[in-house]
Amino acid sequence: MxxxxxxxxxxxxxxxxxxxxxxxxxxxxxxxxxxxxxxxxxxxxxxxxxxxxxxxxxxxxxxxxxxxxxxxxxxxxxxxxxxxxxxxxxSYIKIWGCEVYVKRQISTKLEPKSDKCSFVGYPKETRGYYFYNPSEGKVFVARTGVFLEKDFISKGISGRKVELEEIQESQGIDTPMDE
Known part of the structure; x- marks a missing residue:
């Protein structure tokens, strides 16, 4: 793919x-x-x-x-x-779309220290990377993250599982209509 x-x-x-x-x-x-x-x-x-x-x-x-x-x-x-x-x-070139763990700016002791995001590009105006956070629906810039490029390459197939089910039309029974 x-x-x-x-x-x-x-x-x-x-x-x-x-x-x-x-x-x-x-x-x-x-x-x-x-x-x-x-x-x-x-x-x-x-x-x-x-x-x-x-x-x-x-x-x-x-x-x-x-x-x-x-x-x-x-x-x-x-x-x-x-x-x-x-x-x-x-050294900073990364695989577009790979999963990345980006450290949160602010987190409490009970919250995770990082968010699972996707790498989506390089900003022109500053150093760092564009990341997409699906849980917040936002794209943001950060300088570092833990890139899971090897996991991404090893998947090699779409992350989506599609199951198709065959649907057959049933044979209808003709019934006389009331007049």
Whole structure:
């Protein structure tokens, strides 16, 4: 399976109670392989295509960031090295979509010290990583985390189990209708 080979999308709304900012709709984009979700709020359903373009740009930017730091057979240097004159530091490159445990900023003695998140990219404006916390539905930036890349690679299949059930139409019995 390949990341982003199949994306599911859905538009929901109008909501009974608009969200802060007057948002009445939202659109989701879900990667079939990793089950990673992107959610965008919308004031109008007609914004769906613009949100798709936003999603596509975000994914392409993350892909370009990684590809520019990977060597190719045709050129001895990476595109980043040719462009900037510096070798890229590769130690921080991580597998997109892998599970990560990120330390909580504030936690009590009885709460877990970290949250299970997904790695979703690199911020341009600061050092660190973008993480998605599914329990809060938020993307945030943190500098460190415990990346479970080996577990992610060893899965090799979608984390979703789909069971199909065959449904057959029953043979109907004709009964005379009362006249």
């Amino acid at each position: 390949i990341f982003l080979a199949l994306i599911h999308t859905d538009v929901c709304g109008p909501l009974n109670m608009p969200a802060r900012g007057g948002f009445q709709y939202f659109i989701t984009f879900t990667d079939d392989f990793s089950r990673y979700d992107y959610v965008y709020l919308m004031k109008h359903k007609s914004e769906s295509f613009e949100k798709f373009k936003e999603f596509k740009n975000e994914v392409q930017n993350q892909l370009a960031y990684t590809l520019n730091r990977v060597p190719s057979k045709k050129v001895e240097k990476t595109p980043y090295e040719i462009w900037s004159g510096k070798k890229p530091h590769m």
